[in-house]
Amino acid sequence: MLGLLGLDPLAQAVYSAMLADPAVGVRELAERLGQDERTIRETLDRLVELALLRPSRERSGTLYPVSLVAGMQLLVRRQEAELAAGRDAVAAGRVAAADREPAERLIGLDAVQAELEQLLAGATVEALSMVPGNAVPTASLEASRNIDDDVVRRVRSRVLYHASVRKDPNTVAYGRWLAERGTEIRVSPAVTRRLLIVDGRTAMVPIDPEQPSAGALCVREPGLVDQLTALFELIWTDAVPLGDPAPEEAAAELSATDRHLLRLLADGLTDDAAGKRLGVSARTVRRIMADLMDRLGAESRFEAGVEAARRGWL
Template sequence: MLGSLGLDPLAQAVYSAMLADPTVGVRELTARLGTDEAQIRETLDRLVELALLRPSRERSGTLYPVSLVAGMQLLVRRQEAELAAGRDAVAAGRAAVADREPAERLIGLDSVHAELEQLMAGATVEVLSMVPGSAIPSASLEGAKDADEDVARRIRSRVLYHASVRKDPHTVAYGRWLAERGTEIRVSPAVTRRLLIVDGRTAVVPIEPEQPSAGALCVRKPGLVDQLIALFELIWTDAVPLGAPTKEETAAELSATDRHLLRLLADGLTDDAAGKRLGISARTVRRIMADLMDRLGAESRFEAGVQAARRGWL
């Protein structure tokens, strides 16, 4: 166990011996472990550096070991710090590359998948995904399951599918499985290109949209990434949750009265005036508008008018 935390076999043996008997000395360790004194002293220095051995307050000039639990915690924290430093170094290197090149070319599926795994594992804020196509192969869904679940558990994740996936039971089931774990899923007919954006800093797009095996471009230029985020947000705003009716379907469900009322209010008529035109009371006008606002997800009539216009209801 200690070996997996960075201790070599001799360091493990010395530390274990001192845990068993804190009074053991260099000569006894040398004899017991069958090695020379210089190696024992180097190992003791290493254990002191790792804070697994500390100067004794009771016996001047000697060392005592921290407990096994405390020692493991120290080693774990040290490894975590080293990993964090490594990630920072990689990020700095990538930033330096991004300053020189607008995009990094990832040639071949293996290179793309390796980069995606690293990006997803290191994500700390949000992952945005656009997935085109009417159906996603079951093997692809299964292969992405662990990474998708890990991201959904740690940070915010939003996915846009093409509206046609609603006809594919496997993709719909996978989308619902993701939604149960916190991922936000929406569908839109505007999803025609594959896109992944991680933490608002890195975007991955295919080199050839119709040929995924050709590879991908990894973009880190803030200006380019911001444009791709804006595209995602624009499509996201008009998309509908997976399982909900599309806006076209919802619009088709509007009654003639609903449509006429929306147009009258958009023209600036009051509730009383609109009601007289339609032959209904102002109270009925307010009830219909409250229902339409709820269907539009609007908090004000002005917002309802904007949303109705965007959806083609007017």
């Protein structure tokens, strides 16, 4: 186990020996482990550096080992810090590269995949994706699973699918899997081009939208990335969550009475006046409106009117 946490075999042996007998000396360790004293001292220095050995307060000039549990926790935290530092270095390198290269052509699917993985591995703020088409191939979904899971653990992740994916069970299931992990997912008929934007600094678009295998263009020019981000946000604003019905589907579920009542109240009629127009009581009007407000997720009639208009119910 300690080897998996970065401790070499000799360091493991020395640490284990000192856990069993904290008073053991350098000479005895060298004899037990078949090493010269200089090598043992270098290993002890390494264990002190890792904080697995500490100066004894009781016996001046000697060392004592921390417990095995505490030692494993120290090694785990050290590895986590090294990984974080490596990730920061990658991100800094990519920023430096972005300053030198405003755009880069990636020829072929392999080059695109390699760059995509590097971009997402270096993400520190947000990843935005647009995925066109009425279904995403199952093989592509599975190939992306580990990457997507890693991204959403570290940064905010938002994905826009074309509205037609609602009819593909595999894509919907994958979208729900992503949503459970924290990815925000919406659908819109306006998603007609593939797009990836990372940290508001780098965008990736197809060289030829009709031939994805041709490769991609990696854009780092701030003005272009800003325009592409604005396009994403514009589509995102009008898109609906993957699990919600499309506006036209929800409107189709309205009865003639529901639709008529919404229009009457939008025109400013009171419950009594609207009830007379519909031939029902004011109490019935209030019951219908309570149901509509619940379906719209609104807390007031004004909010219900705004949401109904946004969904195209009026």
